[in-house]
Amino acid sequence: MAEQLDPYARHPKVIEKPEAEVEGVSLPGQWNRMFEQRVIFDYAQEGLEEITAIPGAESLGQCYQCGKCTGVCPVDIVGSYSPRKIYREAQVGGVDLLRSPNLWLCTTCMNCLRVCPKDVNMIEIMPALREHAVAMGKSVPPELAKAFENTFRHGNPLGEPARKRADWVADAGVPVRVLSKDPAPVDILWWVECYPSYTPRGKDASRALARILTALGVDFGILGSEERCTCDSQRLAGERGLFEMLAEQNIKTLGKYQFNRVLVTDPHALNAFRVHYPKFGGTYETVHYTKFLASRVERLGLRKRIDATITFHDPCYLGRHNGEYNAPRVLIQAIPGARFVDMPRCRENSYCCGGGGGGMWLDSFTGDHVKERLSERRVREAVETGAEILAICCPYEVSRFEDAVKTTGNTGKLVVKDIAELLNEAREDA
Numbered sequence: 001m002a003e004q005l006d007p008y009a010r011h012p013k014v015i016e017k018p019e020a021e022v023e024g025v026s027l028p029g030q031w032n033r034m035f036e037q038r039v040i041f042d043y044a045q046e047g048l049e050e051i052t053a054i055p056g057a058e059s060l061g062q063c064y065q066c067g068k069c070t071g072v073c074p075v076d077i078v079g080s081y082s083p084r085k086i087y088r089e090a091q092v093g094g095v096d097l098l099r100s101p102n103l104w105l106c107t108t109c110m111n112c113l114r115v116c117p118k119d120v121n122m123i124e125i126m127p128a129l130r131e132h133a134v135a136m137g138k139s140v141p142p143e144l145a146k147a148f149e150n151t152f153r154h155g156n157p158l159g160e161p162a163r164k165r166a167d168w169v170a171d172a173g174v175p176v177r178v179l180s181k182d183p184a185p186v187d188i189l190w191w192v193e194c195y196p197s198y199t200p201r202g203k204d205a206s207r208a209l210a211r212i213l214t215a216l217g218v219d220f221g222i223l224g225s226e227e228r229c230t231c232d233s234q235r236l237a238g239e240r241g242l243f244e245m246l247a248e249q250n251i252k253t254l255g256k257y258q259f260n261r262v263l264v265t266d267p268h269a270l271n272a273f274r275v276h277y278p279k280f281g282g283t284y285e286t287v288h289y290t291k292f293l294a295s296r297v298e299r300l301g302l303r304k305r306i307d308a309t310i311t312f313h314d315p316c317y318l319g320r321h322n323g324e325y326n327a328p329r330v331l332i333q334a335i336p337g338a339r340f341v342d343m344p345r346c347r348e349n350s351y352c353c354g355g356g357g358g359g360m361w362l363d364s365f366t367g368d369h370v371k372e373r374l375s376e377r378r379v380r381e382a383v384e385t386g387a388e389i390l391a392i393c394c395p396y397e398v399s400r401f402e403d404a405v406k407t408t409g410n411t412g413k414l415v416v417k418d419i420a421e422l423l424n425e426a427r428e429d430a
């Protein structure tokens, strides 16, 4: 008879005693066989402990490496990045997150938090770590440092003079009340924000929205040169002190005027007013312009056709952060002739343009650490739907996507338009 081979007998990790007694039961030979305990943690934990000790970053320690976040992180889709990977790198001590490029790549888009079973909250972790890095004098990418400096000096990340903030009004074609000149009570205080005040394409959208509001008979006014950046993106990028300074200044300015509601163009301003300004005593009923117009869609007088297939990019700070997905779609679908098509990644699982959380000012830096810019990836997704128009409603997006249309070779195939521009084009009396 062939000799029976015991597969465990020569394995050095197998422990087998001739006799063992467990809770009064005698277990001879193979019945008490077990493997020697494996060593799982054979590395120092100091790196991870340093991170999770920073106030705000504690939840990174809750990660149990399930990997759900990796599948939805927009940065991982064009590179190699996710909370799971960051945790692991910190855990094995290979990467010092506070000195790593990984510190600046998260756009705080919130898609990982949406799926994370352990509430690992990158929306709190990243600003906390960045703030720590800034305070410790660790390297801030120069382009981001410039945006911080501009915001500090001029009240906007573009470095434009405050006195020019309402220059766009001159070409609006309708009267726009500037409250510093005409401080009577107003129903709607329109918070225009920086990019819609200063950039050419942002100003196009501002003029379109001014015309729509006027046609609706809305009693509105703007702060003009008194308005400063709401500063939410700078906060997320690590400059909480700057955010607090401008929040206090903006709340003080708003305190001078009487109004019922704040209307915002920018979802980042919406987030600042809804979530963060109340902590500083600034509590306002705040509405994004798409929500405001969607509730008046029947009165917009949309009679002119726009015969085109239109897709829409959900801004992270309107959608996932503030729960508004329907209003932009209601408006686009109300345009005569428009054929609306969603991209496969949309609504709660929308992709990110790359501009959030300071990404707006980190394009060159991020470009060195990904295979393709997030905005380029998104433009390809829009083109794949067959759309001719990519509709947007966040002022960060128009320049990002227009650049991406060029760099992906899609000039002439896809145009980028703010929803306010599309609505104004479709108005009967425009």
Ligand code: SF4
Binding pocket: 062, 063, 064, 065, 066, 067, 068, 069, 070, 083, 084, 087, 112, 115, 116, 117, 118, 119, 120
């Ligand atoms: S989803 Fe949450 S728990 Fe799972 S790997 Fe990502 S951060 Fe960790």
Ligand code: SF4
Binding pocket: 072, 073, 074, 075, 076, 081, 082, 083, 105, 106, 107, 108, 109, 110, 111, 112, 113, 122, 123
């Ligand atoms: S917030 Fe967005 S970009 Fe940042 S890690 Fe999560 S999924 Fe990735």
